[in-house]
Amino acid sequence: MRQFLLKRLGLTLITLVLISFAVFLVAQILPGDVGRAMLGPYASATQVSRFDHQLGVDRPLPVQYWTWITNFMRGNWGQSYLLSTPVRPLVFQRLLNSLALGAFALLLILPVSIGLGVVAALDQGKFGDRLISIVGLSLIALPEFVIGILLLVVFSIQLGWFPVASTVPSANPVDIVRQLLLPSIPLMLVLFGYISRMARAGTIVSLNSNYTRTAILKGLPRRVVIRRHVLRNSLLPTITVVSVQIGYLVGALVVIETLFNYPGMGKLVLDSAVGHDIPMLEATMLMVAIIYMVSNLVADVLLAILNPRIRLAE
């Protein structure tokens, strides 16, 4: 178990280092002369090169990488080219906003998806299963902005229940729902498609297994068979899927935050990429990777704790 965890932790760190290389390199090949971009077309060439030197963008790449990564570790994330504000506080503030939206969506939909996935599996082939499956199948396919637009047209424009652009809610629960519900629905629907499908598939595999047959032929009550024998084994793989979905969520947030004008990380990533705001882009990309890797790590640890095969491996 300890060995397993150390190995996973090591792999996560190595992957993060690799990703930081990649992020750095991509940011470097973004077109455009930084000094020229910031000083404007009327600056002289010497002014531009002096400014470049100040920024350090004229030094060799390995040196730049090292400077960047050590600064990043020390919490010095630089100035945004576009907004001329320090990167770090902005990223954290936006991250919190996104986290609020993402967590709202995930917490609401997770129990529903798993529950309905299991119900569909227990009811395999019957009406309930077909309904859940066909709805899930359709939802997976729909891009978030399509669902978002349809929701906006109906609930904001026609019915006027929700604002057309969402802002960060206050602590008031009514305001939370008012601001976050509409943008989180597209996220929830797509998540529902994935998670319920996975929960259903896992449950069916478990239902058809020999150990479930053993449990039934032991004469155990149905609820005991389902709870102790079926679900205990079928929900394990769902944990991994949920963690993979965290990565998906980050991507979907880019779209949703743009559509709803919500001030979150996703929009920050998009704006900094489009605006070639290198320090901001580097910081946000690295954060995206860290979030994803950490959620995977957490899922692995959880799985290891729940699965005796891993827990008991020396």
Add this chain to the structure above:
Amino acid sequence: MQIETPDPAMIPLPVVATAAPGINLPPRASRRQRARAVFIALLHSKTFMAGAIIMLFWILDAIFWPLIVPHDPNAQDLLSTLQRPSGAHLFGTDDLGRDVFSRVLAGARSVLTIAPAATALGLLGGITIGLVTGYYRGLVDDVLMRIVDALLAFPLVIIALLVLAVLGHSTLNVVLVIAVVFTPLIARTVRAAVLSEREREYVASARLLGEPGIVVMVREILPNIVGAIVVEATVRLGYAIFTAATLSFLGLGIQQPSPDWGLSISLGRGFLQVASWMVLFPALALATLVVSLNFVADGLREVLSS
């Protein structure tokens, strides 16, 4: 103990139809009979047929729209901007007075060009890499799968927007970026299929007959994983449409004045409160297309796996 991260596309889809359209095959079936049996089973699958009809409509529309549109989709009429849907303009007009109905019909072409092209390129790369790494295993395989795992750490949309920010926004770049991201994902599916197939004894037998590796891969293994590849291709095509539309919506894909759906929605977003039809109809069009494709994929999976 290694925990495999499931690729969402590899999660078994629920089989939706209950009237099991399984393949009824006589014991001695030729290839043609088999293809026929698959075809008949597909005809009997409700999900597949529903999806296929809608998809066929959009494909025909993408090819023949110039013949059926009532107005030139790019003809501006500044005297009749932002008109509600009416007899003259079924879906209304946009901020420049262009006919939304015609633009919706014309908008299918871009996404139905980009997505299949990207998928085809991704398949080409993915099948090649998947076959080679799955068959030979070894170091190349290990390294490649690590790269796939690292790649999965980033949402597809984020990779695409990064690359497009670097390369610039052109249709070709959108195709390339989707193809490049798909290649390792398809390679992973193909590799998994090859891994289970290469353990079968007919592969050992082919090697004993002296068939070189390339022949074993292409002649012996490939025909037996076609089913998995077809399903993967349809699933990927769905994701390609999804991604292409999303990139257009984010302003990173196709540029003005294309009637592309994602782009139209992005531009119409500013007029949401005054002219919701500008976004509503392209959104519905896109929705029908992607859902139909998923139904086709589901029907295929169901029939090919039986």
Add this chain to the structure above:
Amino acid sequence: MSIAIATNAVDIENLTISYRRRGRLLRVINDVSLQIKAGEAYGLVGESGCGKSTVAMALMRYLPANAVVEHGKIMFDGQNLLELNQGALRRLWGRRMAMVYQDPGSALNPSMRIGDQIAEVFRYHLNLDKKAAMDASGSMLEKVQISNPEGVLRRYPHELSGGQQHRIMFAMALATDPELLVLDEPTTGLDATVEAEVLDLVEKLRADFNTSILFISHNLGIVARICEQVGVLYAGQLIEEGAANDVFASPRHPYTLGLLRCVPRLGMNKHTQRLDPIPGSLPALGATITGCVYADRCALARDRCRAEQPPLIQLGNGRSSRCFYHEEVSGMKPSPEARVEPPPPPSEEILLKLDHLIKTYRSGGQHTAAVADVSLEVRRGEVFGLVGESGSGKSSLAKCIVGLTNASGGTISFDNEDLSVSSHRNNQTLRRSLQMVFQNPDSALNPSYSIRSILERALKLLAGIHSHSDLDARSEELAASVKLESRHLDSRPTGLSGGQKQRASIARAFAGTPQLVLCDEPVSALDVSVQAAILNLLVDLQKSGVSYIFISHDLAVVRYIADWIGVMYLGILMEVGPAESVFSLPHHPYTESLLSAAATLDADRSFARVRLRGAIPSPSNPPSGCRFHTRCPLYLGDICKTQEPPWQQTASGNQYMCHIPPDELLAKELALRETGQQVAS
């Protein structure tokens, strides 16, 4: 009569079951009636697809959703099981009736401790509290002879060996002392020594518990050993029934006779006698047959048999047969096909020579020597039989020889050419001389191609034939040589039966007159009636002077076909020598335990059984000294643990690797046969 009925634990009457498939009803069980008396073990035998498991599942009332009981009653405990609702069944399951089936590894919940899984039965059926249920589970483990029951209770299934998992299943099934135990192929897929261990357990438990048993198996030898009563199932019909000893001694249905005749028996070998296969194959599921279901394959069949279905005729003495001409069965002669010239004797010329061959695999940073050090010689025209349990390295050895993988050390010379030099591997002469027949006919032929194109491909590559007409003619010839009809050539592998596929696979290996063919378990995936035909074919093909290396776990088969035998254990050869000599005393203690473990119908086995203790050690960490010392019934002490034993030679010509010299070994083994050796695990 009424008294007899009262003592029946189970009474199945006129059971008829079909499976609904695409709107059609396919009949799998046709009018089966049988009774199991209290405390009796009833064996239901038959080949795959005859409906055995459906009967078992029907008796447990646990049929698949598409099964339709069209007719019949299953009386158990005074009630018709087919009429019970789920609640009533739940009170029977696990309490009054229990089941053990194949593959216990998958039958135990992987995420629950063994103790909790057994205790469940006590808690729900006997309302014991947690502590009492756990204590009861512990004592059940003792009854199934698990050492260290306290520790095992806290383990998870994956931490136990296959044999232990089996014991757990029995402990769970017998926890509440049920009246009925259904065993569905409980030992299929196990190694011989583990199978013997499980069967011993069944016998012991029969003495401890007064349970009626329905024992489903395809292995007649096992049924003969365990059961008092036997029923033979063919195409969903019970075609013969009676006391097991009687039925096996004097069958009264041609099918039963056929089943008994087609397995190689003691004293038979390819030189003295041909095997007598049952021609044809099982009728397709749902086929409409007006007459006797066996008529198409029966030598006794007449017009009446094809026109009219025979009833189950009572023969007295509790025996019955579904054959109009049951009186003629005892006089049936082996079929005329059964007399052909024996293969020529092997020459003295050495064709293949392995010298200290080693094959190691690396997995998880660990080196595993699948083949640790093997030296052997195969002469031209000889059949070299290689036996051993799983993990013994026989298949790895085969792969090294044919070149599917490279050896890690040692040399292979074939026809005086050194195969370790890898350039020789690509030469066409070698490829055509050295071919292989695989275990699994379903996967050995590429499902994408017709048999004709598979054979033509082999002819192109091995025989260098390229003209279209030559290919056509040769592939027909090749098919004929393995007795495939030419109409089979155009079908794909999926359209053929297992036996036909194996014939095609053999034809492919013989496309370019090979000198040595490796047969890796070539008949173990086939039904016994088909096995015999394939073995006969392999013997017939030997007239071309080909040599075989014949790998099998089935000692009877190897004994029949092999001239020379090697016994492998954990990657090394333990014993090697002429077939008959290896099978007779003295021989390596491992060979003796393999012989003891095999369940055969041969009546002469009066000697006590040798049982091995423990599980087969992992090849990645083999025991020191003699690799067999951890399980050896003749373990001498430290010398076995520390020193690698020398090769010893017996008078009859076999060599074995052991510290005990031949004379002493003979005495010890005779003593062993006298007393048996029941070493507690």
